[in-house]
């Protein structure tokens with residue numbers, strides 16, 4: 317039998333984390349169980365300003381403790397935590413709904429492939445939250461077949477000069493740094509002429525144009541490069557071997573965890589809302605036909621437990637300094653498709669009310685979050701590599717099946 321119980325040392329560390337959160341997490345950014353998630357639109361600008369300030373205060377407490385990047389050595393702003401301590405830290409933050417404020421995945425990539433100078437230059441500001449990064453991988457003609465990318469970087473003295481275009485670049489309008497894959501040797505086989513570069517977004521020659529999603533989110537952009545000069549020393553890993561550096565990054569990105577507990581919390585919030593509706597507004601509850609998809613709701617709870625187990629596997633690999641590969645693809649495909657199933661079940665359970673995104677609270681259960689999630693969860697099975705590509709990875713690298 318698998319025993320998930322803490323040892324005495326682990327229990328002590330878990331208490332330390334709980335106490336730290338209790339003592340340091342400002343009230344303004346605590347999330348009540350019925351709030352789960354980011355659906356707090358009714359709060360006015362004053363409240364938002366307070367939250368920005370509270371987040372700064374929380375970041376400072378985490379930076380001082382080294383818990384922004386807990387796995388990293390102390391010299392780069394980490395806390396050198398053991399694998400099991402990292403696991404407990406993650407779990408406790410999610411359970412208590414404390415904002416995690418980690419480092420972007422590019423930090424882990426620099427930690428694996430970067431030079432000492434690059435680590436000193438880029439990691440500490442990342443921990444302090446002074447740099448915001450975006451990912452320049454996809455291009456209009458290169459998404460799933462990323463290795464066909466065409467953005468060109470030509471060597472000129474100590475610099476590369478970049479020309480080309482990226483697309484779907486999340487957060488480029490807010491970022492002050494970018495990590496990008498660029499073609500440095502067009503004659504080489506396509507995987508072998510690519511370099512992984514880091515450079516500031518205010519470099520002359522960069523322009524950003526927004527793309528608006530169907531959920532109205534303005535999350536991603538087109539990014540254009542015209543004669544952008546980047547020092548060659550900003551290449552991570554060997555020049556022309558950036559494909560493999562970039563692939564490490566995707567493995568980190570796909571293995572992002574913590575969502576499993578969040579998904580169960582969403583289901584808990586939905587269950588609480590449905591029970592409340594039944595007790596307080598019996599008429600509306602009849603309208604919602606709460607009884608019919610009951611078994612579907614039960615399935616979602618089973619899947620939440622599966623999602624947690626898949627995440628635990630990935631965490632345990634990361635904890636042993638292994639980079640999850642097809643295991644990360646399994647977690648990504650399950651978790652993102654599960655999000656869509658949660659949104660479908662929720663909108664079904666809430667009947668027509670579940671489709672309303674704005675308006676008075678009595679007509680927008682849980683502030684319209686489910687209708688928004690119904691729309692926004694579509695994109696997560698595309699971002700970071702589509703579900704079809706994840707299944708290809710699982711079939712070939714995980715199961716050893718021949719390539720199709």
Ligand SMILES: Cc1cc2nc3c(=O)[nH]c(=O)nc-3n(C[C@H](O)[C@H](O)[C@H](O)COP(=O)(O)OP(=O)(O)OC[C@H]3O[C@@H](n4cnc5c(N)ncnc54)[C@H](O)[C@@H]3O)c2cc1C
Nearest residue numbers: 451452453454459460484485486695698699700701702704
């Ligand atoms: C919300 C969101 C955020 C994103 N953020 C970023 C970002 O910050 N930076 C960045 O660089 N990119 C980003 N992307 C882009 C994302 O990585 C690409 O959209 C994704 O890799 C798919 O590429 P594509 O859109 O060109 O689709 P295509 O590759 O053209 O695929 C079209 C369809 O064909 C299928 N397909 C393609 N090849 C195969 C195959 N070999 N086997 C089976 N099916 C296949 C795909 O699964 C898909 O259904 C983001 C995307 C989204 C939706």
